[in-house]
Amino acid sequence: MGASTALLDSPVTDTPLLELRGISKSYGSVQALTDVDFEVRAGEVMALVGDNGAGKSTLIKCVAGTHAFDGGEIYFEGRQVEIHGPKDAADLGIEVVYQDLALCDNLDVVQNMYLGREEHDWLHRLKEPPMEQRTAETMKSLAVTTIRSIRQPVATLSGGQRQSVAVARAVMWNSKLVILDEPTAALGVAQTEQVLALVRRLAEQGLAVVIISHNLHDIFETAHRITVLRLGRNVGLYERVKTTQQEVVEAITAGKPTKVSGIPMTAAAPQ
Amino acid sequence: MTTVAGPETAAQTEGTSAGLRSLLRTGIDDIRSGNLGVLPIVLALVAIVVFFSFSATNFFTATNFGNVIIQMAGTTMLAYGVVFVLLLGEIDLSISYVAGIGALTVAELQRPGSGPALSGLIAMPLAIVACALIGTAQGSIVAKIGVPSFVVTLAGFLIWQGVIVYRLEQPGSIIIQDRWINYTGSYYFSHLAGWLIAALVVGGYAVSVLSGVVSKMRAGVTVPNRPLILLKVVALAVAAFGVVAICNTAKVQGTPLGLPLAAVIIVLFLVVLTFLAKRTTFGRHVYAVGGNAEAARRAGINVPRIRILVFLISSVMAGIGGIILAANVNSVDTNFGGGTLLLDAISAAVIGGTSLFGGRGEVRNAFLGGAVIATVQNGLNTAGYNPGTIYIVTGIILLLAVTVDTVARRLQARAGR
Incomplete structure (x- = not known):
C-alpha cells in the first residue's frame, strides 16, 4: 500500500507535541466541551472530526487563544503551559489557518505572507528584497509551484492557490503546530488535491498538523490519526490504517463517550 | 576584439528588445485585465489641455500654466489626505472646514494689533498641530467607539463650519499680511x-x-x-x-x-506621502486594513491605531491645503471652506482612480485628479463659461472616471481567478 509507506516515512515522534487533558468549556449554560482529551505529535496529521456543534471549533479556538478553557490542562512539548491569548499561542509556535483565510485580496503574495510582521529598518522602511526572497524559498520548499508570480495580488489567485498562501504563511514563522480549519471546504477536486498534498508535506517536514474537515475522503487521504468529537465529548480515536470510513461515520453520528486519555502510546506509533 | 564585441552587442540588443517586448506584453496584459493604472487619467488631461488650447485664447500660455499650478495646490493637498481615508474604506467629510480651521488659525495668530502677531513660520506649524488634534479626535471616535466615519465627519463638517462662522461673523474676514503665509500662494x-x-x-x-x-x-x-x-x-x-x-x-x-512655490509643495507632499504609503510598514498596514480589516487584525496589526493615524493625516493635509487656499486670496472670510472645496477634493482622489471601497488607490491619483479638476475649472473660466457649466462638466468627468474604473474592474474580475 502506497499510503502506508508514506506513513512510515513520516518522522512521527512518540511524545505528543500538544496534549490537552480533561478540557471543559461552557458558553453560559451551554456546555460546549466536557472533559475532552486531545493530542498531536510532531510529523503527524491529526484529523479532528465531528458533526456540527460537536465542539471542534471551540477546541481549536481555545488552543489558538481566542477563547479560554474553563478547566483542564495543556501540555506543549511535555511542559504544562497556559494560553491566555493569540500571542501566547503564536509564541509557542501554534498557527491557525482559518476557514475564511484572512488574506488581503488587494495585497500580493509576499505582502500577505509578511502581513503584520514586515521586515523593516529603524525608519520603518520596508525591506522588500529579503521578504520576496524568503517567500520564494518557502513556496519552493512546500512545492507550491502553481503560482505564476509571488508579486501578483491574491485577488487573481484560485481558491487552492489562496489556501496554499494561507498555509505557507502559517508555516513560514517557525511554527511547530499548524491547525487547518476546513482547508478544502470551498475548493474543487484538483484544488483540493493540491492543498491535501501540501498538508502531507507539512507533516513530512516534521510539523504537527491538525486538520478539521467534514470531508472523510480528505481525511482518509491525509490523516495519520482521527479524533472524533460528539456533543462536546470524546467518542473515539482511530488510526487511519486500522479503521474504516464506516467506523468513523458511526462514531460521528452515534458514538458513545469514551475516556481516551489512556490510549496506549504503542498503538498509535505506526508499526 | 571584434570576435568578443560582436556576440556581446548582439546579446545586449537582444536583451533590450526582449525587455521591450515583455514590457509591451505586460502593458497589454494589464489593459486587458482591467488594470488601467494612470493611463486613462493622463490621456484625459491631455485631451482637456488640447481642447482648451483651441477654445480659450488665454489658456495655453506660460502665465496661465503657473496659475493652474497655484489653483490646484490647495485642493490637491486635501485630496492627498482623502486618498488615505478612502484606502481604509472610510470617508472624511470634515476636511473642507478643517481646512478652514487651519486657515482661520494662521490668520488669527498672525493678526497684528489686538492679535498675537506671530510670524507665519510659527503660526503655520501651530495651525497644523490644531488640525492634527481635530483629526486625532475624529479618528478616535471612529476607531475606538465605532461611530461610522460618515457621521463623525459630517458632525465635524457642521461643527468646524460653525466655529469659522462664529469667529468671523463680526469682522467678516481677517486679512493675512504675513509674507511667509502668503508665499505659499504667491512665491x-x-x-x-x-x-x-x-x-x-x-x-x-x-x-x-x-x-x-x-x-x-x-x-x-x-x-x-x-x-x-x-x-x-x-x-x-x-x-x-x-x-x-x-x-x-x-x-x-x-x-x-x-x-511657483506651490508646485514644489505639491511635488514634495506627493513624494513624501507616496513614500509613506508604499515604502513603510504604516502604509502597508493601511492597505491591509482597507483590503480586509479582519485579516489585518488577526495578523496582529493595531487596526484602531492605523485608523486614527489616517484621520490625523487627513486633517493635517486639510490644514495645509487651507493655509495655501487662504494665501491665494490673502484672507479668511465666513465662506471659507464652503462651495465645492470638499467635493473637489474627494472628486480629485476618485477621478484619479482611488476606490471608494478601500484598499485600492495611490497618492499620485489625487495629484492627477487635482490637475484635471484645476485644468477644467481654469479652462472654463478662461473661456468665459458660466460657473454652472463648471459644475456640470466636473460632475460629468467624475461620473466618466468612476464608470471607466468600474468597467475596468469588472473586466479584471473576469480575466482573473
Whole structure:
C-alpha cells in the first residue's frame, strides 16, 4: 500500500507535541466541551472530526487563544503551559489557518505572507528584497509551484492557490503546530488535491498538523490519526490504517463517550 | 576584439528588445485585465489641455500654466489626505472646514494689533498641530467607539463650519499680511533655482530607483521591467524640466515669473506621502486594513491605531491645503471652506482612480485628479463659461472616471481567478 509507506516515512515522534487533558468549556449554560482529551505529535496529521456543534471549533479556538478553557490542562512539548491569548499561542509556535483565510485580496503574495510582521529598518522602511526572497524559498520548499508570480495580488489567485498562501504563511514563522480549519471546504477536486498534498508535506517536514474537515475522503487521504468529537465529548480515536470510513461515520453520528486519555502510546506509533 | 564585441552587442540588443517586448506584453496584459493604472487619467488631461488650447485664447500660455499650478495646490493637498481615508474604506467629510480651521488659525495668530502677531513660520506649524488634534479626535471616535466615519465627519463638517462662522461673523474676514503665509500662494523661484529644483527632483528619483534595483539584484530577486524603469526616469526628467522651462518664460506686466512655490509643495507632499504609503510598514498596514480589516487584525496589526493615524493625516493635509487656499486670496472670510472645496477634493482622489471601497488607490491619483479638476475649472473660466457649466462638466468627468474604473474592474474580475 502506497499510503502506508508514506506513513512510515513520516518522522512521527512518540511524545505528543500538544496534549490537552480533561478540557471543559461552557458558553453560559451551554456546555460546549466536557472533559475532552486531545493530542498531536510532531510529523503527524491529526484529523479532528465531528458533526456540527460537536465542539471542534471551540477546541481549536481555545488552543489558538481566542477563547479560554474553563478547566483542564495543556501540555506543549511535555511542559504544562497556559494560553491566555493569540500571542501566547503564536509564541509557542501554534498557527491557525482559518476557514475564511484572512488574506488581503488587494495585497500580493509576499505582502500577505509578511502581513503584520514586515521586515523593516529603524525608519520603518520596508525591506522588500529579503521578504520576496524568503517567500520564494518557502513556496519552493512546500512545492507550491502553481503560482505564476509571488508579486501578483491574491485577488487573481484560485481558491487552492489562496489556501496554499494561507498555509505557507502559517508555516513560514517557525511554527511547530499548524491547525487547518476546513482547508478544502470551498475548493474543487484538483484544488483540493493540491492543498491535501501540501498538508502531507507539512507533516513530512516534521510539523504537527491538525486538520478539521467534514470531508472523510480528505481525511482518509491525509490523516495519520482521527479524533472524533460528539456533543462536546470524546467518542473515539482511530488510526487511519486500522479503521474504516464506516467506523468513523458511526462514531460521528452515534458514538458513545469514551475516556481516551489512556490510549496506549504503542498503538498509535505506526508499526 | 571584434570576435568578443560582436556576440556581446548582439546579446545586449537582444536583451533590450526582449525587455521591450515583455514590457509591451505586460502593458497589454494589464489593459486587458482591467488594470488601467494612470493611463486613462493622463490621456484625459491631455485631451482637456488640447481642447482648451483651441477654445480659450488665454489658456495655453506660460502665465496661465503657473496659475493652474497655484489653483490646484490647495485642493490637491486635501485630496492627498482623502486618498488615505478612502484606502481604509472610510470617508472624511470634515476636511473642507478643517481646512478652514487651519486657515482661520494662521490668520488669527498672525493678526497684528489686538492679535498675537506671530510670524507665519510659527503660526503655520501651530495651525497644523490644531488640525492634527481635530483629526486625532475624529479618528478616535471612529476607531475606538465605532461611530461610522460618515457621521463623525459630517458632525465635524457642521461643527468646524460653525466655529469659522462664529469667529468671523463680526469682522467678516481677517486679512493675512504675513509674507511667509502668503508665499505659499504667491512665491516664485528665480529661474536658476527652478532649474536646480528640477535637477534635484530628477536626480533624487534616479538615485532612489537605482538603489532599489541594486538592492534587488544583490538579494537575487528578479528586477521587473528594466526598460520601464528607464522610461519612467526619462519621462520624469522631461516633465520636471518642461514644467520649469514653461514657468520660467511666464511674465506678468513685464515682470518675469518662475516656478511657483506651490508646485514644489505639491511635488514634495506627493513624494513624501507616496513614500509613506508604499515604502513603510504604516502604509502597508493601511492597505491591509482597507483590503480586509479582519485579516489585518488577526495578523496582529493595531487596526484602531492605523485608523486614527489616517484621520490625523487627513486633517493635517486639510490644514495645509487651507493655509495655501487662504494665501491665494490673502484672507479668511465666513465662506471659507464652503462651495465645492470638499467635493473637489474627494472628486480629485476618485477621478484619479482611488476606490471608494478601500484598499485600492495611490497618492499620485489625487495629484492627477487635482490637475484635471484645476485644468477644467481654469479652462472654463478662461473661456468665459458660466460657473454652472463648471459644475456640470466636473460632475460629468467624475461620473466618466468612476464608470471607466468600474468597467475596468469588472473586466479584471473576469480575466482573473
